[in-house]
Amino acid sequence: MTPDYDVLIVGAGMVGAAVACALGQAGFKVGVVDHQPPAEFQPDAAPDLRVSALSPATIRVLERLGAWQHIEAMRVCPYRRMAVWEKLNIPLIGKHTRFNRTMFQASELNEPRLGYIVENNIVQLGLHAAMKSSQDVELICPARITTILTGNKQPQLQLDDGRTLTARLLVGADGAQSQVRDAAGMGVGAYDYEQQALVATVEIGGGPLDITWQAFTSTGPLALLPLPDVDGRSYASLVWYNLPDEVRKLKSMHEAVFLKAVREHFPSELPALKALHGRASFPLTRRHAHQYVKPGVALVGDAAHTINPLAGQGVNLGFMDVAWLAQTLSEARDQGADYASADVLKGYEKARRSDNRNMMLVMDAFYHLFSNEVTPLKVARNIGLAVAGRTRAGQKRVMRYAMGMEGRLPLLAQATR
Numbered sequence: 346m347t348p349d350y351d352v353l354i355v356g357a358g359m360v361g362a363a364v365a366c367a368l369g370q371a372g373f374k375v376g377v378v379d380h381q382p383p384a385e386f387q388p389d390a391a392p393d394l395r396v397s398a399l400s401p402a403t404i405r406v407l408e409r410l411g412a413w414q415h416i417e418a419m420r421v422c423p424y425r426r427m428a429v430w431e432k433l434n435i436p437l438i439g440k441h442t443r444f445n446r447t448m449f450q451a452s453e454l455n456e457p458r459l460g461y462i463v464e465n466n467i468v469q470l471g472l473h474a475a476m477k478s479s480q481d482v483e484l485i486c487p488a489r490i491t492t493i494l495t496g497n498k499q500p501q502l503q504l505d506d507g508r509t510l511t512a513r514l515l516v517g518a519d520g521a522q523s524q525v526r527d528a529a530g531m532g533v534g535a536y537d538y539e540q541q542a543l544v545a546t547v548e549i550g551g552g553p554l555d556i557t558w559q560a561f562t563s564t565g566p567l568a569l570l571p572l573p574d575v576d577g578r579s580y581a582s583l584v585w586y587n588l589p590d591e592v593r594k595l596k597s598m599h600e601a602v603f604l605k606a607v608r609e610h611f612p613s614e615l616p617a618l619k620a621l622h623g624r625a626s627f628p629l630t631r632r633h634a635h636q637y638v639k640p641g642v643a644l645v646g647d648a649a650h651t652i653n654p655l656a657g658q659g660v661n662l663g664f665m666d667v668a669w670l671a672q673t674l675s676e677a678r679d680q681g682a683d684y685a686s687a688d689v690l691k692g693y694e695k696a697r698r699s700d701n702r703n704m705m706l707v708m709d710a711f712y713h714l715f716s717n718e719v720t721p722l723k724v725a726r727n728i729g730l731a732v733a734g735r736t737r738a739g740q741k742r743v744m745r746y747a748m749g750m751e752g753r754l755p756l757l758a759q760a761t762r
């Protein structure tokens with residue numbers, strides 16, 4: 346029997362909506378199911394709490410999917426500089442204490458910017474707008490899935506309104522708690538970090554920023570990301586990583602007390618903090634699916650992997666999954682192969698697993714190195730940072746990696762085609 350769709354996607358978040366756009370553009374008949382639509386854009390409201398630093402490679406994917414124009418028309422914040430601090434205490438050398446500062450500049454890479462900070466909801470809305478303009482994509486939302494059947498020739502979704510949807514390929518883009526991953530028995534390894542992330546949107550004085558700040562302390566990193574102006578007011582997103590008890594205290598503090606604590610703990614170069622516009626905390630868990638693919642099933646984005654967000658790479662990895670999956674499926678179909686077969690899908694897993702794993706390991710190395718007061722580690726990291734801070738070639742390599750300018754990129758993410 347002919348299935349209802351070539352590809353059915355569970356989850357129309359940032360990553361699932363991008364898969365739908367990419368496959369619709371490539372001529373696949375796509376159905377995408379989500380239990381809730383994204384919230385409408387509120388142009389007068391302060392920026393939302395959930396934001397992502399998007400790399401230039403991700404921006405190129407979003408442009409080619411026809412989403413970036415919609416995203417930019419709402420609001421985005423480019424950043425051109427990135428400052429990293431670490432307190433230098435070198436016990437073996439003496440009592441010398443100072444901040445080691447490293448500054449990355451887009452101009453050093455002949456790039457106009459290092460990336461953009463964008464609210465997650467706006468990225469999702471931009472992709473939904475692009476999805477609507479594709480005749481090959483059908484959004485089934487709101488919809489509640491009661492059963493996911495995999496393992497047969499055609500994967501099936503049963504909805505609580507009695508409908509049954511079939512496809513040749515089922516894509517799980519349903520986030521960290523993926524039902525598709527569980528239903529297909531793909532397995533996942535998970536590790537809870539001791540720290541949590543407290544995220545706050547603050548109004549700042551002194552006009553818009555074009556710089557991200559990150560300070561490493563023994564209790565965890567502190568970060569400040571620039572956000573777009575709204576009605577002449579400037580905003581920033583604060584991220585404070587700390588132990589759950591400390592995060593609970595910070596979250597329940599009166600606004601003035603909270604802002605005072607931020608001033609005391611963040612480096613003094615930060616702009617004046619005028620008001621708090623919301624805060625929330627997030628537990629941090631590293632997850633990696635044991636398998637990204639099975640015959641007729643593939644996982645993308647947080648359904649396949651979650652990483653420590655301290656360098657803002659999670660959804661950027663998800664967008665690279667999207668671009669590789671779309672390329673793998675299109676090439677297979679064009680060669681007359683069964684794009685839902687294990688052989689084809691393993692090509693996608695091969696393109697992504699080691700990149701995702703490497704980024705996970707780098708984040709873990711940062712986490713363990715900086716969340717520790719053990720003397721040899723402290724000495725090692727201070728010497729390491731001091732050396733890295735002085736080697737421009739080393740800095741550039743780190744920057745190029747974070748920006749998606751190094752390594753093998755899928756067609757949708759390449760600078761020129």
Ligand SMILES: Cc1cc2nc3c(=O)[nH]c(=O)nc-3n(C[C@H](O)[C@H](O)[C@H](O)COP(=O)(O)OP(=O)(O)OC[C@H]3O[C@@H](n4cnc5c(N)ncnc54)[C@H](O)[C@@H]3O)c2cc1C
Nearest residue numbers: 356358359360379380397398520646647657658659660661
């Ligand atoms: C504090 C914090 C800061 C971060 N900062 C950054 C950053 O700066 N840069 C970066 O790249 N990444 C960052 N990340 C990571 C990033 O937020 C995630 O990688 C990203 O949101 C994952 O997107 P996704 O579409 O895969 O999953 P999700 O955003 O979880 O979307 C899943 C979608 O599936 C739907 N869904 C789920 N289950 C079902 C179901 N059963 N039926 C139907 N629909 C379903 C949901 O409604 C949702 O729309 C950060 C994460 C955290 C926690």
